[in-house]
Amino acid sequence: MTENAASQDIVMLIREAYGGMSMGQQKVLEFFLSRRLEAVYLSAARIAELVDVSHSTVVRTAQALGFDGFPEFQTALQEQVSGRMNSTGVYQLGSRRLISELLEQEDNSMKSILERVMLTDAKNIENMVAQIPVADFEQAVNMLLAAENVYVIGLRSSAPMAMNFAMGLRQVRGKCQLLQPGVGDLVDQIASLTSKDLLFSLCFGRYTKVTLHAMDYARKVGAQIISVTDTPVSPAARRADLVFTVRYGVWFYGASAALFSLLNALVAAILVQQNDASQARLETVDSVIEEFEIFDTDDPPQST
Template sequence: MNTVTSTPAASDVDSYSLPERIRLKHDLLTEGQRKVARFCLANPEEAGELTAMRIADKIRVSESTVVRFAVRLGYRGFPDMQSDLRATLAGRRSTTKVEGAAVKNDTNGRVARSLNADVESLRDSVEGLKVDQVCAAADVLYAAPRVYVVGFRTSFSVAHLASFHLKRVHPAVHLLSDMGGEFEDDLELMRPQDALLAITFPRYDERTLTAVSVAQAKGQPIVALTDSVLSPAGDLPHALFVGHHGQSFFNSTVAATAVVNALVVRMVEKRSAEDPEFEHGLVERFHHESGGARRSRG
């Protein structure tokens, strides 16, 4: 879990964004307030525009729960929280570089909004993560004798990419799969000293959460890529929170892919410190394999 050792002073909290405040105050929120938090994180545009009553109706809590949520986070009230949300959203729009790509055609406009959403998701993730958190998570994976990677549904593409790159840096990496009944067998093979890289976003696939539960029971170190402290994997010691919202029916994987890249870069750095020729060998092998693929197609 991305924890803090002390509660910041009120003047410090004033400078924090809504997601940061939720992370800091998560343990103090009631179940109803956590529902409000999930809604605000998943629907910032709506949360910035709807009345407290409308939000309460949508998520089936009382209006007072919505108001108390804002106060609990250190805002003067619900309008103050909305003003903060609107200012944050306005800042994102003004710095989005893809604006102007939309044309009169509505389809093209939606494509541009999708690109904007991915850019914003990546920006939010970069702003919310600390480099030392990413480095610490990568060090956990690097130190383990074996790394298991798990992610299903939309997250499977990120898990597969992570497994592919990690195998270039780490001697023992295994991608968990549910093909042929292997999943349960592989979970049994995991040892306490092995690490698990779990990638899970709404709707939080049960197989991934099962792998996390098994790893926790065995005392394994776990690195999680997930959306927020409200995620089922959000309270893990090495949970990295990344954006996932897109403009379609599926989760965006742009930010998660960027974090995977950063984890791999850190591990390459660690390996190169032990073997100065390692990174050069990786580059040579990459170009050799790419050239071989081109020749085979020719």
């Protein structure tokens, strides 16, 4: 993919290229413009069928726009479309894609839905393994270990992942705070951030201002920043010292399984790197849990 295709607005790119395309390619471009949401999830073969051109014409059209192929074009289109949609739109788009793929299989049974969604999640995780440089992963682990305090922020759809990650970090390395607007004042929570600390940001389109402002403040005080975001040129990526890209698709919860897997791997690596200290901390946590009697330890009633 050319740098121009990667960064330029897809609609503008199509309009500029339209006049130089063949008649068949123009039909494909018209579909991309007029039925943009469908172009996000339909296969190249299905689009070819709808506009009455060959499959190769759809592929060549994407290549003529500067992309390596149709999958790369569709990924770029997904990122732009989903980044500008509200939550309702994302859910609607996810349902359309799921329904479309099930109809192509001619199977909308509960078994097929279960298998389709879970296998897609598994495939997303498998694909992401090859996309993460081991050196970057190792650097992230070292940064998380070296920081005096770690602050984690992730809002809206990223909030559950941020909460889970912060909880895991607290158990294996301690001194980790989850930044939560509405729980006290975020300003008070982040005020103690210093150049010896690290901010870990989860930020995906439509990029919340609060998260970006927190990253700006972290840069101002000299703290290091790791960000997990959806593109290497996102507003969050441009503010970070180290970036992991987890491409959100158009399923109901995007690529959350792949994101969770990455965060889980970071916590696991920290546990291994400082095994003795982490084990001692986990034992302390367990003793406090017992002290507070957090869990029900009574035996279940026996059936008669």
